Amino acid sequence: CGIFGVVGVADAASFVALGLHALQHRGQEAGGIVTHDPEQGFNSARRFGYVRDNFTSKSVMETLPGPLAIGHVRYSTAGSKGQTAIRDVQPFFGEFAMGGAAIAHNGNITNANALRRELIERGSIFQSSSDSECIIHLMARSLQRTIPERMEDALRRVEGAFSVVAMTRTKLIGVRDPMGVRPLVLGQIGDGWVLSSETCALDIIGAEFIREIKPGEMVVITDKGVESHFPFRPRPSKFCIFEHVYFSRPDSILGGRSVYETREGIGRELAKESPVEADLVCPVPDSGTPAAIGFSLESGIPYAMGIIRNQYMGRTFIEPTEQIRNMGVRLKLNVNRALIRGKRVVLVDDSVVRGTTSRKIKEMILDAGAREVHFRIASPPTAWPCFYGVDTPEREKLLAATMSEDEMTRHLAVDSLKFISLDGLYRAVGEASGRDAGCPQYCDACFSGEYPVTPADMVEKGFQV
Ligand code: 5GP
Ligand code: SF4
Ligand code: MG
Numbered sequence: 001c002g003i004f005g006v007v008g009v010a011d012a013a014s015f016v017a018l019g020l021h022a023l024q025h026r027g028q029e030a031g032g033i034v035t036h037d038p039e040q041g042f043n044s045a046r047r048f049g050y051v052r053d054n055f056t057s058k059s060v061m062e063t064l065p066g067p068l069a070i071g072h073v074r075y076s077t078a079g080s081k082g083q084t085a086i087r088d089v090q091p092f093f094g095e096f097a098m099g100g101a102a103i104a105h106n107g108n109i110t111n112a113n114a115l116r117r118e119l120i121e122r123g124s125i126f127q128s129s130s131d132s133e134c135i136i137h138l139m140a141r142s143l144q145r146t147i148p149e150r151m152e153d154a155l156r157r158v159e160g161a162f163s164v165v166a167m168t169r170t171k172l173i174g175v176r177d178p179m180g181v182r183p184l185v186l187g188q189i190g191d192g193w194v195l196s197s198e199t200c201a202l203d204i205i206g207a208e209f210i211r212e213i214k215p216g217e218m219v220v221i222t223d224k225g226v227e228s229h230f231p232f233r234p235r236p237s238k239f240c241i242f243e244h245v246y247f248s249r250p251d252s253i254l255g256g257r258s259v260y261e262t263r264e265g266i267g268r269e270l271a272k273e274s275p276v277e278a279d280l281v282c283p284v285p286d287s288g289t290p291a292a293i294g295f296s297l298e299s300g301i302p303y304a305m306g307i308i309r310n311q312y313m314g315r316t317f318i319e320p321t322e323q324i325r326n327m328g329v330r331l332k333l334n335v336n337r338a339l340i341r342g343k344r345v346v347l348v349d350d351s352v353v354r355g356t357t358s359r360k361i362k363e364m365i366l367d368a369g370a371r372e373v374h375f376r377i378a379s380p381p382t383a384w385p386c387f388y389g390v391d392t393p394e395r396e397k398l399l400a401a402t403m404s405e406d407e408m409t410r411h412l413a414v415d416s417l418k419f420i421s422l423d424g425l426y427r428a429v430g431e432a433s434g435r436d437a438g439c440p441q442y443c444d445a446c447f448s449g450e451y452p453v454t455p456a457d458m459v460e461k462g463f464q465v
Contacts, residue, residue: 001106002026004201005070005165007172007221008192015062015205016056016071022201024051025249027075030089031055034102036169037066042100046089072104072169075391089126094136101147101168106197107130107161107389112194113457115157134158148173148220151186152231159453161388170222179238179452180215181388181443183254185404193221193333198252207254238452241442242390244429245379249292251390257430260290266378266420267294267348274418276346276374282306284349284361285333291350291378306345307361308337331362340463341369347434352381353392355412362414375417380425387455392446422447
């Protein structure tokens with residue numbers, strides 16, 4: 001998901017709408033905005049679909065006045081299977097003795113089922129099926145006197161991955177979990193302040209990038225400035241390495257590094273680790289593009305747009321049903337036939353999950369008359385599901401969970417298939433000596449199976465870590 005908040009500007013909601021539009025790649029199912037205005041109090045709008053279709057009309061934006069606003073773009077992750085209900089669309093809002101508060105959450109709470117059971121037993125009335133709603137109820141039960149303190153209380157009970165943007169009548173609040181799994185950055189615009197999942201959403205409104213919120217940090221922003229706290233027991237940081245590979249936008253800065261350059265570096269590493277003789281390097285658009293450029297630069301094999309993407313489709317993977325997902329590849333991608341005929345083609349993609357995309361693309365490329373097809377993948381085999389906020393299917397549906405690299409090569413019927421090594425990936429994100437096996441510098445659970453936080457809810461359901 002994507003989260004965004006702004007305080008201290010006139011008409012904050014229109015800034016949030018623009019910010020969410022720049023974060024749309026992080027969630028396309030639904031979006032919501034909550035605002036506060038000294039005269040009109042809290043207001044909210046939550047809608048299915050794209051930001052541009054919902055938060056541009058005068059009739060909606062007029063209902064969202066005030067200098068303080070937060071917003072959320074949603075895509076459903078593990079635990080919330082099936083169609084999203086409007087009641088699951090964030091931000092969530094709660095009214096406490098000391099006033100109202102709204103929160104928007106990116107990540108996945110891994111002990112949400114246990115918390116929900118406990119809270120319901122003690123009288124909480126849940127409005128949604130979302131794990132994030134636990135935070136509001138934990139805040140309601142806290143005995144602390146201020147909303148930021150209640151939030152600290154609540155978040156100390158929560159396990160897993162969370163970046164949170166929240167607001168009261170007067171404050172904008174940002175928090176990252178102690179491992180800092182999901183991103184969150186701080187920006188400044190005139191006298192106002194901005195919190196955003198990614199820096200690309202600061203650019204769109206002309207805000208200046210100040211810094212990342214640190215793992216375990218809570219910032220409370222008022223018209224007096226930014227106050228910083230560290231309310232959690234410190235833990236080794238475990239930023240999601242897959243943000244670098246796929247999830248973040250290539251024009252964002254993560255950990256002081258350009259995502260685009262990192263991806264180009266991944267492509268270079270791939271070319272060094274798994275070279276191949278070929279005539280063309282083609283990206284699987286758009287997610288494979290920077291890595292394909294890196295592969296081409298390193299190998300000297302010419303880069304070409306052998307596959308053309310229809311710009312008006314969303315990200316296939318995010319469509320909730322299998323049927324739509326299966327059609328998705330053809331609706332979205334088409335082979336540039338004239339270019340491909342008679343050629344030995346290297347296809348570069350970011351990841352192989354179910355393998356359906358790769359399989360269809362290979363067929364399309366062979367249909368177009370390619371002589372050889374070689375896949376090079378910018379991440380290691382995805383053999384484990386993510387429980388920290390990225391939507392991966394159950395383990396059985398992951399190609400790499402049941403097949404070796406050789407078996408996958410045969411299954412996809414390609415001339416070769418190579419994944420970047422975990423160490424190669426760490427080098428590409430700037431860890432010169434690779435992965436520290438004793439204490440990995442990132443979360444890489446979907447590749448290694450080493451979960452930095454036990455996914456308690458899943459273990460309860462029988463998942464074996
Ligand atoms: P599949 O192998 O399941 O057919 O699809 C893999 C493709 O889905 C990847 O190339 C990637 O571009 C795209 N994708 C979209 N969302 C996600 C996600 O949340 N996780 C992963 N691993 N891939 C995703
Ligand atoms: Fe990121 Fe994978 Fe860890 Fe999920 S399991 S947080 S996708 S690295
Ligand atoms: Mg892709």
